[in-house]
Amino acid sequence: MNDIEDLYREIILDHYRSPRNRGELEVPPAIRVEGFNPLCGDEIVLYLIVEDGLVKDLKLSGQGCSISQSSASLMSAAVKGKTVGEVRKLVHDFKAMMSIHEAAIDGQAQAPTDFPGTGDLEAMGELAALQGVVKFPVRIKCATLSWNVLVQALDEAGAPG
Amino acid sequence: MSAQGAPAAQEDKAAQIPAAQEDKAAEIPAAQAGPVPPAKPLDARAVARDFPLLARSVHGKRIVYLDSAASSQRPCSVIDAMDSYYRTTHANVHRGVYEIAEEADRLYDAARVSAGRLVGSPSPRSEIVFTKNATEAMNLVVRSWGWKNLHAGDVVVLTEIEHHANLVPWLQLVEERGIRLRYLPVDLSTYELDISRLDEVLDGAKVLSCTLMSNVLGTIPPFQVIAGRAHEAGAVVIADGAQSVPHMPTDVQALGCDFLAFSAHKMLGPTGIGVLWGREALLEEMPPFMGGGGMILDVTLDGFVPAEIPRRFEAGTPPIAEAVGLLSAIEYLERLGMSEIWEHDQRLTSYALGTLQERFGDTIRIFGPTDEQSLDRRGAVISLALDGVHPHDLAQVLDQEAVCIRAGHHCAKPLMRRLGVGATARASFYCYNTEEDVDALAKALDEAVRLFR
Numbered sequence: 001m002n003d004i005e006d007l008y009r010e011i012i013l014d015h016y017r018s019p020r021n022r023g024e025l026e027v028p029p030a031i032r033v034e035g036f037n038p039l040c041g042d043e044i045v046l047y048l049i050v051e052d053g054l055v056k057d058l059k060l061s062g063q064g065c066s067i068s069q070s071s072a073s074l075m076s077a078a079v080k081g082k083t084v085g086e087v088r089k090l091v092h093d094f095k096a097m098m099s100i101h102e103a104a105i106d107g108q109a110q111a112p113t114d115f116p117g118t119g120d121l122e123a124m125g126e127l128a129a130l131q132g133v134v135k136f137p138v139r140i141k142c143a144t145l146s147w148n149v150l151v152q153a154l155d156e157a158g159a160p161g
Numbered sequence: 162m163s164a165q166g167a168p169a170a171q172e173d174k175a176a177q178i179p180a181a182q183e184d185k186a187a188e189i190p191a192a193q194a195g196p197v198p199p200a201k202p203l204d205a206r207a208v209a210r211d212f213p214l215l216a217r218s219v220h221g222k223r224i225v226y227l228d229s230a231a232s233s234q235r236p237c238s239v240i241d242a243m244d245s246y247y248r249t250t251h252a253n254v255h256r257g258v259y260e261i262a263e264e265a266d267r268l269y270d271a272a273r274v275s276a277g278r279l280v281g282s283p284s285p286r287s288e289i290v291f292t293k294n295a296t297e298a299m300n301l302v303v304r305s306w307g308w309k310n311l312h313a314g315d316v317v318v319l320t321e322i323e324h325h326a327n328l329v330p331w332l333q334l335v336e337e338r339g340i341r342l343r344y345l346p347v348d349l350s351t352y353e354l355d356i357s358r359l360d361e362v363l364d365g366a367k368v369l370s371c372t373l374m375s376n377v378l379g380t381i382p383p384f385q386v387i388a389g390r391a392h393e394a395g396a397v398v399i400a401d402g403a404q405s406v407p408h409m410p411t412d413v414q415a416l417g418c419d420f421l422a423f424s425a426h427k428m429l430g431p432t433g434i435g436v437l438w439g440r441e442a443l444l445e446e447m448p449p450f451m452g453g454g455g456m457i458l459d460v461t462l463d464g465f466v467p468a469e470i471p472r473r474f475e476a477g478t479p480p481i482a483e484a485v486g487l488l489s490a491i492e493y494l495e496r497l498g499m500s501e502i503w504e505h506d507q508r509l510t511s512y513a514l515g516t517l518q519e520r521f522g523d524t525i526r527i528f529g530p531t532d533e534q535s536l537d538r539r540g541a542v543i544s545l546a547l548d549g550v551h552p553h554d555l556a557q558v559l560d561q562e563a564v565c566i567r568a569g570h571h572c573a574k575p576l577m578r579r580l581g582v583g584a585t586a587r588a589s590f591y592c593y594n595t596e597e598d599v600d601a602l603a604k605a606l607d608e609a610v611r612l613f614r
Contacts, residue, residue: 002561007557040583041570042553064551065551065552066554136557
């Protein structure tokens with residue numbers, strides 16, 4: 001598998017062509033947060049309902065490249081029904097998977113010490129398909145866009161881990 | 162890397178003979194075509210051999226550079242001229258009395274004369290202002306002329322196809338001065354400006370500022386018509402020539418503009434230097450843009466007297482080596498011939514439009530004029546979308562094939578909104594691109610389709 005096929009794995013293309021949890025939720029009770037990647041014009045709009053410490057429902061709209069949209073779709077499938085604590089752990093692991101290169105982009109000498117490496121990739125399930133993105137540093141922001149939006153929505157929902 | 166045996170442009174080392182450069186530049190009457198009118202069509206394959214970067218490979222493949230609308234590559238002669246300048250001539254301009262400082266002065270002046278000649282300025286030593294880039298040239302006009310002459314309620318007319326460089330400085334003036342903006346709309350069925358609305362938007366306008374070639378659509382507006390009507394309405398006319406000046410003959414007198422902005426790095430020159438041409442009478446009345454060294458006649462603790470034009474607008478040490486590079490780039494372009502470059506662009510654009518439409522049919526959308534009859538109204542910029550493949554993914558797959566294109570909003574977000582897309586993929590051509598490059602583009606697009614559908 002060459003780098004480009006590693007980037008565009010079948011799971012990613014599947015989520016790009018048939019995104020999960022597309023749509024909108026009524027606000028309120030849902031919280032609506034949007035995020036942009038000004039470099040590419042990627043756009044994510046997230047509707048989130050947190051109830052009793054659970055991500056009860058979420059929907060996504062927006063437009064963008066296959067990486068931003070498939071990452072959002074994969075994320076939505078992975079977090080729906082999970083506890084806020086589990087979701088925050090997943091966000092942490094996902095960003096760690098991406099962060100060694102983000103650190104390099106930001107000019108930081110040291111990558112985070114808790115970079116999971118081979119550690120938690122299995123626990124991430126389908127999300128691990130996005131690890132091919134790290135070979136294309138400018139696309140990391142596409143992959144992390146929806147996750148940053150999710151964190152902001154959780155914070156606005158007052159949902160501590 | 163060297164370009165031994167290259168057919169054009171290698172013989173001159175601009176910085177080695179500053180005095181001769183000066184004489185040559187000064188002898189050529191203003192507003193004439195290049196020094197040696199070439200007799201035959203441009204041979205892009207031979208031209209490409211003058212460009213060392215085009216000899217490298219990417220991912221093990223020959224590089225196919227299709228992003229000249231963002232920034233062109235430069236020939237050995239330009240690189241050598243700057244190298245030689247730094248090795249043999251560099252000193253600060255304007256104040257030195259020693260030999261190399263005078264040589265640097267002459268080169269900087271020769272670059273000014275040369276830039277003026279390229280766009281038909283009647284008095285380049287007054288009318289050519291060096292800036293950092295075309296964006297700064299636009300900002301200079303807005304900040305200096307605009308700040309002095311525009312007041313709350315005054316109307317500035319722009320178009321819907323402008324680059325942010327011709328939008329944001331005006332939007333700043335909206336915030337700071339309360340001026341009003343009107344836009345000449347683009348007709349999305351033809352991707353041309355809707356000239357029928359011209360009189361309506363120009364009514365009472367103080368300024369019309371318009372691109373000479375869209376960096377997204379390739380569209381070349383009928384500028385002479387627009388400028389004529391704008392002048393009739395009493396407006397000052399500003400032209401954004403960043404895309405057009407590198408690709409076709411330019412004559413500010415014929416165009417009928419009052420200001421023209423362009424950039425060296427899109428026309429085979431270095432980054433870090435742009436050009437503002439302005440009518441002498443207008444420049445004379447304008448206050449300085451930035452304050453500092455070089456732009457004054459006198460300074461006391463209580464005030465200052467600004468220098469004459471154009472130095473009034475060139476505060477601080479100017480981009481001297483970059484001016485030397487620009488001088489060399491203009492010589493190279495004039496050797497090729499601006500008309501020959503334009504004809505080459507048109508041939509290649511026609512070939513590319515034909516190839517892409519034939520190969521991808523209804524699955525490709527080209528944002529810009531596409532019919533043969535419109536070729537003289539569009540430049541060598543092709544913005545496109547392929548069904549099912551986002552522009553950024555397209556650019557990523559093409560990179561794997563060593564084909565360099567740009568994906569994004571191309572600093573024209575309002576136009577993107579009108580087009581109803583967040584981004585387009587854009588291929589752009591220049592004097593060193595060939596039909597083989599177009600074929601490589603088509604083949605790489607095939608690969609993207611194979612991956613994504």
